[in-house]
Each structure stands twice: as C-alpha cells, then as structure tokens.
Amino acid sequence: MSEPEMFDLVVVGAGPAGLHAALSAAALFGKRAAVVERDATVGGATTVTGTLPSKTLRETALALSGYRARKLYGVDLSLRRRATVSELLSHERTVKAAEQAQFRGLLERFGVPLVRGAATFADPHTVRVARPDGGETFLRGGAVVLATGSVPVRPPLFPFDDPRVHDSDELVDLAEIPESLAVIGAGVIGAEYACMFAALGVKTTLIDGRSKLLEFLDPDVSAALANAMTGLGVEFVWDERVTGCAAPPGGDVTLTLSSGRTLAADHVLVCAGRVSRADELNLAAAGVEPGSKGRLKVNEHFQTNVPHVYAVGDVIGFPALASTSAEQGRAAAAHALGATGLAGMTPLLPTGIYTIPEVASAGATEAELKLKGVPYVVGRADYAKNPRGKIVGDEGGFLKLLFREPDLALVGVHMIGELATELVHTGMMVMRAGGGMDLILNTCFNYPTLGGLFKQAAYAALLARGAEAHR
Ligand SMILES: Cc1cc2nc3c(=O)[nH]c(=O)nc-3n(C[C@H](O)[C@H](O)[C@H](O)COP(=O)(O)OP(=O)(O)OC[C@H]3O[C@@H](n4cnc5c(N)ncnc54)[C@H](O)[C@@H]3O)c2cc1C
Ligand SMILES: NC(=O)c1ccc[n+]([C@@H]2O[C@H](COP(=O)([O-])OP(=O)(O)OC[C@H]3O[C@@H](n4cnc5c(N)ncnc54)[C@H](O)[C@@H]3O)[C@@H](O)[C@H]2O)c1
Secondary structure, eight states, X not given: OOOOEEEEEEEEOOSHHHHHHHHIIIXXXXXXXEXXXXXXXXXXXXXXXXXXXXXXXXXXXXXXXXXXXXXXXXXXXXXXXXXXHHHHHHHHHHHHHHHHHHHHHHHHHTTOOEEESEEEEEETTEEEEEOXXXXXXXXXXXXXXXXOOEEEOOOTTSOTTSTTEEETTGGGGOSSOOSEEEEEOOSHHHHHHHHHHHHTTOEEEEEOSSSSSOTTSOHHHHHHHHHHHHHHTEEEEOSXXXXXXXXXXXXXXXXXXXXXXXXXXXXXXXXXXXXXXXXXXXXXXXXXXXXXXXXXXXXXXXXXXXXXXXXXGGGGOTTOOHHHHXXXXXXXXXXXXXXXXXXXXXXXXXXXXXXXXXXEEEEOOHHHHHHHTOOEEEEEEEGGGSHHHHHHTOOSOEEEEEEEXXXXXXXXXXXXXXTHHHHHHHHHHHHHTTOBHHHHHTSOOOSSOGGGHHHHHHHHHHHHHOHHHHO
16 A cells, blocks of 8 residues: 555545535635545536436426416417427536536635545545546545445336436436436436426326325425426326336337336336445445445444544435535534534424425424424415415415414424425524514515515414414
C-alpha cells in the first residue's frame, strides 16, 4: 500500500449525503475532507439520474404540453404537437450541468479534493480508491462517512438490454418519446414518471401488485391524486404483479401479469424500488456489519457498529430522500468532527412528491393521531375557494391542517395542488416553532396567495369546533 494521504474526514460517494458531509466538514467546521466518487459526474442520484432530472423533465413536460395554460383558460392551448426528445431533454441537461458545476466549484473553493474511482476499505481508517487509469490511491481518515446511495432494483424478468425496457436511471437517456408506456411500480418514482408521460400525451399504464396509490399519504390526498392522474390519462392496473416481459424485435413489448392478462406497450419503465450496493465496499476490512437488504445499520448519530465509520443517505434506507440525505450528511460530519451544535436532525421531515398535481405533507396523519388517541380537529381549504387558486386555475387542490385538541397546536399538514411541495414548509415552520391556530390567525399573508390557504384552513378548523370553544 502506498503512503495514504491524511484527512479528518474521508467521504465515499458524491451524492447529496456525501457532498453535504464533506462540504460541512470543510466550510462549516474548517477540517480537511476528501470525497471519493466512482462516476465521472458529481451529485449522485439527485443530480445525475433522479431528483433534479425528473423534476426538470416534469417542468418541461408541463410547458410543452401546455398543461397549465389548458387548465387556465378552459380551452386546449396545448402546442398541439408531439414534443421531441431533444426538446424534452435539453432543459434537463442544462439544469444538471449547472448544478454539477456549482458543486464542483464549492468543493474547489473549500479545498475538498474529489478523488475519482471506486472506494473499498483497506483497513478501518483507510480507503483504497481504484482509479479509472488502473492505479490506486489511499486516503486515511480520522473518520469515514459512507454515502454510497442506492441503485434501481432490476428484476431479472425484464430484458434491460432491450432499448425499450428502462429502469429509472436510464430514462434520462431516452432516445424517443414512445406512443405508449407501461410503468411497473406505482411507488413515488413510478407515479411521478407516469404523470409526466401522460401530460406529454403518451398512453400511460401504471401497474402495481398493491391495491392503492401511495398508501402512506393522507387518504383524501391519495384519492384526489388517483382521481387527478386518471383525468390526466393514466390508466391504473392494481393488484397485478408483472410476471413476464417479452420484447421481440419489431413487435410491442408484452407484459404478462399475475392474473394471466397480457398488456402491450411501446416502452416499459421499471420502478420496482431501489437497493444499496454497500456490499461492494469490503466492509469486513473495517469490521462494519451490513444490515438487512445490504443497507447499513446506524445509531442516532449515523455511526455504524464501528464508531468512527458513519453511514448516511440511501445506503441506510428510509426515508431515502435527497433532502434528508443532505441533512444526515451534515449531522454525521458534525458528530464525527466534534461540532455537536450542528449534529442534530430535525424530527420533522417533509414529504414532497412531484406528481401532477404535486402532493406534500409534514407531521402526523389522521391515522397516526387516532392510533395514539390524540384528539384533533381538521381544517380544510380548497384551492377552488382561494383567490390565487382561482387565478392559477387549480380546481382540485386542497390543504388539510390537523390541530391537536385542546391546545390547537398544529400537528399535521397534508396537501395536493399547485406548489404544494413549496407551501408545505409554511406549516412545517409553524410546527417547528411549536405554533398552532393562533400563530396562523395572527399572521398577515400576502393577498392573493396560495399561502392564504393556511388562514382559510385555520378558520375552517375553528368553525368546525365552534368559535366559542376557542375563545
Ligand atoms: C427518479 C428519482 C426521483 C427522485 N426524486 C426525489 C425528490 O423529488 N426529492 C427527494 O428528496 N428525493 C428524490 N429522490 C431520492 C434521492 O435522489 C436520493 O434519496 C438521494 O440521491 C440519495 O442521496 P445519497 O447521497 O445517499 O446517494 P446517491 O445520490 O445515490 O449518491 C451516491 C454516490 O455514491 C457513488 N458511489 C457508490 N459506491 C461508490 C464507491 N464504492 N466508491 C465511490 N463512489 C461510490 C455513486 O456513484 C453516487 O454518485 C429521487 C430518486 C430517484 C431515483
Ligand atoms: N419526490 C420524492 O420524494 C421521491 C421521488 C422519487 C423517488 N423517491 C425515492 O426513491 C425511492 C424508490 O422509489 P420506487 O418508487 O422505485 O420504489 P417503491 O419501493 O416505493 O415502489 C416500488 C413499487 O413497485 C411495485 N412492484 C415491484 N415489482 C413489481 C412487479 N413485478 N409488478 C408490479 N408491481 C411491482 C411494488 O409493489 C411497489 O409499490 C423511494 O425510497 C423514494 O423515497 C422520492
């Protein structure tokens, strides 16, 4: 082994978890950190294949399809032509490149070397990097953060070498916009992509072995989303698992479902979950024990069973989001480097799903409150009764606030509609501040805004329990 270079923190993986760990170490805590990245690009699933590409494609699809204008004027103002794949992908490529350049710039500015190659443990403090040129680099860290993320599950029944059969990572290299698409898996990724293709006018079928859309959502929100997606043209096939997939040259791709039914489509997109590849890290050399399904088990400080080896982001599993991965990276770096003031994680994590329309939530659901026996009152505000909602033409969106009885603290926010993933933060900050009904009612919101939905929902809750009782 050549003489290793010494760092306070060695980070493996340059996705949001790893980048935030390394940049926090260098920029916030003034320590020496290095990041190892296997790919030629930085940003991981968030920037390269997942979050940003899918959200940018969604925005482009909405623009190209004239979706918002169509709803606004009640007449079809869509461009009345099929979008080309280069139109669809060009904005995505620009956004992606700009985000990557920004991260590379930050690494440079804060003196964090980006070491290209696949990392494995050589010993508990040393990471061996197999460089693309065939050479090796050794990095020794006082602490090591594993942020190696996840990759799509590729069930063997799908012939992924056929150019018409995609996983969600490959979708960003799409060569044509298909006439019809079968999406397997109605999880978050499948639901988001199904909406996007349906908005582009692609005949879209969404198939899942389960019987309901995104069951973790508030049931009213889930039902409203299923309704809106059906209106957009998504055909749902529930309670059916795909058991076979044939992709003959020159013919349609044909799926066989568990009932025996067959279904043909031009292209197939498999969104059957994501899996960690931590088993490739030679964990035994560091004494790190893998958890179930290849994920790494950590404590509340993101330490594995080896205290100076941390793991963050998708590699530790739920909630496996870009947002939470970045927070975990910062918290782990802070703990590893003794900056305990920034080593905590907020207990309140928002959810934002970029279906069409968007859905978002933070805090407790009604089911959770019922299970815990917490009394609550619901306030609901509809976009259709909000002046800005009318202006933007969102007829189906709504916000539901859950206030705990009797103190009327806000304990849950659930919404569907235009900008829901942004608006949810208002409720989340009220909850973070320990506020509730009074804080919302005593706040002046711009008019006309969708933010005003919070006031409308608070009034609705107040009316629901009787104004007398509150005063
Ligand atoms: C289609 C899609 C849409 C999504 N949309 C959202 C969304 O809207 N909002 C949201 O919050 N989240 C979203 N996510 C989830 C989000 O992308 C992930 O939770 C997030 O990227 C995880 O970050 P990470 O840093 O843990 O891992 P990753 O982003 O997976 O990055 C891990 C990095 O580690 C590198 N690596 C792996 N092994 C090694 C090794 N041995 N040596 C060196 N480098 C290695 C990989 O090349 C990769 O660059 C989406 C995901 C997908 C797939
Ligand atoms: N906006 C967001 O926050 C966002 C967006 C996209 C992805 N993500 C993250 O990405 C991760 C992965 O998402 P995902 O949607 O791929 O996984 P998932 O596990 O949520 O959903 C996979 C679905 O595929 C179905 N399925 C699997 N095999 C099947 C088969 N043969 N036939 C029929 N149905 C089948 C399963 O029943 C399941 O519902 C999640 O952890 C999520 O947090 C988040």
